[in-house]
Amino acid sequence: MAQAPLTSRKILLIVGGGIAAYKALELVRLIRKAGGEVQAVLTAAGAEFVTPLSLAALTGHPVRQTLFMPEDETSMGHIELSRWADLIVVAPATAGLIAKAANGLADDLASTTLIATDKKTLLAPAMNVRMWLHPAVQANVERLKGFDGFHGMAVVGPDDGEMACGEYGPGRMAEPAAIMDAIVRLLDGPDGRPLSGKRAVVTAGPTFEAIDPVRGLTNRSSGKQGYAIAAALADLGAEVTLVSGPTALAVPVGVTRIDVESAVEMQRATHAALPADVAVLSAAVADWRVDGVASGKIKKGPGGPPTLALIENPDILAGLAAPGPNRPTLVIGFAAETSDLETNARSKLSRKGCDWIVGNDVSDDVFGSDGNTVMLVTREGAETWPRQSKAEIARALAARIADHLTKA
Numbered sequence: 001m002a003q004a005p006l007t008s009r010k011i012l013l014i015v016g017g018g019i020a021a022y023k024a025l026e027l028v029r030l031i032r033k034a035g036g037e038v039q040a041v042l043t044a045a046g047a048e049f050v051t052p053l054s055l056a057a058l059t060g061h062p063v064r065q066t067l068f069m070p071e072d073e074t075s076m077g078h079i080e081l082s083r084w085a086d087l088i089v090v091a092p093a094t095a096g097l098i099a100k101a102a103n104g105l106a107d108d109l110a111s112t113t114l115i116a117t118d119k120k121t122l123l124a125p126a127m128n129v130r131m132w133l134h135p136a137v138q139a140n141v142e143r144l145k146g147f148d149g150f151h152g153m154a155v156v157g158p159d160d161g162e163m164a165c166g167e168y169g170p171g172r173m174a175e176p177a178a179i180m181d182a183i184v185r186l187l188d189g190p191d192g193r194p195l196s197g198k199r200a201v202v203t204a205g206p207t208f209e210a211i212d213p214v215r216g217l218t219n220r221s222s223g224k225q226g227y228a229i230a231a232a233l234a235d236l237g238a239e240v241t242l243v244s245g246p247t248a249l250a251v252p253v254g255v256t257r258i259d260v261e262s263a264v265e266m267q268r269a270t271h272a273a274l275p276a277d278v279a280v281l282s283a284a285v286a287d288w289r290v291d292g293v294a295s296g297k298i299k300k301g302p303g304g305p306p307t308l309a310l311i312e313n314p315d316i317l318a319g320l321a322a323p324g325p326n327r328p329t330l331v332i333g334f335a336a337e338t339s340d341l342e343t344n345a346r347s348k349l350s351r352k353g354c355d356w357i358v359g360n361d362v363s364d365d366v367f368g369s370d371g372n373t374v375m376l377v378t379r380e381g382a383e384t385w386p387r388q389s390k391a392e393i394a395r396a397l398a399a400r401i402a403d404h405l406t407k408a
């Protein structure tokens with residue numbers, strides 16, 4: 001069966017104040033039927049037309065109404081909410097909301113979200129015909145469309161027709177089915193899922209190298225960065241295999257996870273996931289494994305502690321980046337360093353033969369944390385990215401990968 005058009009897509013719906021707000025309820029139903037997830041923000045004026053209860057029941061999520069609600073901010077802050085979404089839809093978009101967005105005025109949750117987001121926004125204007133045709137509103141709409149290169153405000157409607165106030169002309173909100181079409185176009189068009197049809201393999205987490213059946217050598221990698229990258233690539237439409245060492249993390253939506261323990265298993269699973277267009281090897285692979293794993297638990301005895309003989313693990317990254325028929329177009333490695341990040345990342349790039357290295361400064365608060373500071377080193381140059389969340393880094397990296405693969 002073909003996948004529903006909005007499977008695993010996240011929509012933040014802002015419902016403004018206008019009689020057309022009742023159509024927002026039908027829109028929620030259509031998005032969910034198409035496999036999408038919806039969270040709603042209801043403005044104070046919007047709440048005069050539809051109730052938070054109806055929106056909560058239809059979206060299956062609590063409805064956000066104000067900026068300053070401690071419960072809301074602790075579960076998902078308003079900035080995070082604006083980043084959670086793949087697309088923001090404003091329906092109905094009133095003259096007031098349009099004016100605020102066009103002028104960067106952020107004085108409530110809806111207008112703040114519109115300015116805080118890094119995602120595309122779709123406006124479905126709805127207002128009286130005279131208001132719609134007023135040069136101030138038209139200028140604001142043109143201004144918003146002109147922000148396209150920034151985070152892309154698109155507009156659907158309004159339609160011509162008879163209005164609730166009895167006047168006739170453009171100003172009716174587009175029908176929910178037409179708004180749905182615009183949503184699918186925006187998300188599934190070349191800008192929405194640029195990695196559709198592309199395959200990605202991502203390694204993440206630590207490896208665990210057995211000493212005996214109960215003990216082993218491992219490291220402090222949480223796997224969070226690699227999992228976020230797998231999720232971000234899947235969000236852009238890639239078919240993603242995540243080869244993961246032992247972690248406590250859930251499988252991201254739309255990602256196939258292969259669980260492994262040791263470096264040797266990780267290498268085997270990574271090669272089995274080929275061919276791929278891109279490989280992102282973020283796992284913290286142990287450099288050594290124990291030579292001759294004991295078949296039974298090693299006992300403490302009068303002879304003192306055992307001596308562990310170590311042998312070198314295969315270098316998965318170098319193996320994958322080596323020229324060959326199965327080499328992914330883009331092979332990306334990570335370099336966790338505590339000093340001389342750029343120099344070390346650059347030397348790793350040539351030593352391992354990969355295309356990009358994400359240099360990771362692990363000198364402060366990285367392991368298990370949600371934040372990270374990275375530098376992207378390519379053959380052309382190096383860029384330091386500001387400290388940001390692992391999810392943001394993942395999205396930025398996925399966007400760069402999409403850019404590279406679609407232009408290659």
Ligand code: C5P
Binds near residue numbers: 317
């Ligand atoms: O050699 P080093 O561990 O510093 O290199 C880090 C990069 O190489 C990471 O991308 C890591 O996933 C990869 N790597 C690997 N196999 C190894 C060691 C590291 O794929 N045995």
